[in-house]
Amino acid sequence: MEKILQVKNATIKFGGLIAVDSVDLEQKRGEILSLIGPNGAGKTTFFNLLTGVYKPTEGTITFQNKNITDMKAYERNQFGIARTFQNIRLIKSMTVLENILIAHPDCKTENFVVALFLPHRTNKKRREIIAECQSLLKVVGLEEMQDEMALNLPYGKQRLLEIARGLATKPKLLLLDEPGAGMNSFEKEELTKVIYHITKDMKIDVLIIEHDMKFIMGISDRIIVLDHGQKIAEGIPSEIQSNEKVIQAYLGSGEFKDEEEQELPIIQSKAV
């Protein structure tokens, strides 16, 4: 099967801290891949490597058979990688529709001089762009709210709007950073449907970071587990669920270490 994304030996160091430590990753076309791991495992940093916010200290990133390691962040988006953010980054002073519009490639590259002097010529084009963006809003079910200010949307809807905004850039690969955070179970079901629609109908591949195990086990084709910047497991959901290392990373080993046992009484005596 054709590979859309291939990461080899990706490493990034911030001073002495190794945030991502020689991680290999491969994503096939048409596959929903997930990245999980405890807090601080380096998942978002890994996303930032993919989108070009940081340059890797070592390693290469290949996207659609092209080495994009040295590509600038905004060029990567034009090349087909879109993302959403863990802490929502919508343009708050704009309406829902405008938030999608600014992501649309034809709106961004609109000829300013023509728009300035011949507004009638651009208006036809603009109507097409608006129609396309409205159809994207329909995908995430926000069509009714298109004239609302983005700030006034409920939290779950803001996340959906970010996904729609990512889609508006016409990507080949969509990176979702905790799309389900802050959503209730009903909204999560809706999100699952949206993600299925994106992969199956729109043929856009999805890479997800998520914390909700029930959600992630249901949706992913394959899962990669990170801990302390290192890849500790990889496989289909059922394999991951029974993997010793993963359980250890999430829940601990169940055995007290010697130091911890000794420390406990000291703290208690201080408290008394």
Added chain:
Amino acid sequence: MSRIKELFSKYRKKVFSPRTQLIFMIILLVAAFACPLVITNKYTLHIIISCFIYACLTLSLNLIIGWSGQFSLGHVCFFGMGAYITTLLTINTGMNFFFAWIIGVIFTSAFAALLCYPTLKLRGDYIAVVTLGFGEVFRLFLTNAVDITRGPAGIPSIPSPILFGIEISGKTMFYYFALVLLLGFIVFMKRFNNSGFGMAMMTVNEDDVAAIALGLNPKRYKMAAFAIGGGMAALIGGFYAVYMGMIAPTSFSYAESIKMVSMTVLGGLASIPGSIIGAFLLTALPEALRSFSEYRMVLYGAAMVVMMIFKPDGMWSRNKRTKNEYKYVAMRGVKNGKNSAS
């Protein structure tokens, strides 16, 4: 206070409906064109023309500060550059004013983009320091390059521009000239604001991390803001030179930049009506308060304090921008708001 707000929001829809807005606009336009027929006092006309000049300057500065979010404190430099280049070209080479004007605008525009380039990596206050410094350097250059600019004496008796064989001179002619310029600027800014380009610039301003993730190159938009804003200021600079009939370095001092910035901030960032209101108020008020000039600064300061307490984001801030302008403009003329392209 809350009751007033309630009442206001109740009537706001009525007052700001497209129809009343249109009627209001037409009345304003007719009043503006009829103004010199009613007002024959040269001094009053001069004040109104300076209001127009400052309104244009504030609009151009607002593009840099409000829309692209770069705090430029050296706007007078572009204004002065436009004035000097246009004047020197017309006087030294005998070139037509309008031709020299265009050259001045293009040159200043390129120069502004160039000045912006080293500040791209800086944030907030540092851009202010660089541009402020550059404004001073430019003024000192004007004062000291006596061979080119005639130094502190300035350039007197600048010839009036000739358009299609008609010499533009006298307050009334210049009044209409300035009015056309201002209307042109307003239309330009409106179209800019509603374009994809303008929206992209606002995105870069508000959140450049998100902008990069959407495939926008922030550097491009920041430099474009300086290029367009600088070019617009140069346009007004050229007009100012022929209107005044003489220019000197003292007209392009640092205090002028500060004045423009206070007009922008008081009027409201990224707002077209705000820029015009701010410019008109801060130009006309000091003239109106001329009779008690000793207290002028006191009143000025008090006004600033009151503004900061009650309306910290300006008189007409962009928060009033609640409708989908890009969509609204594109859908104009399409019946029932139904999208025919879908």
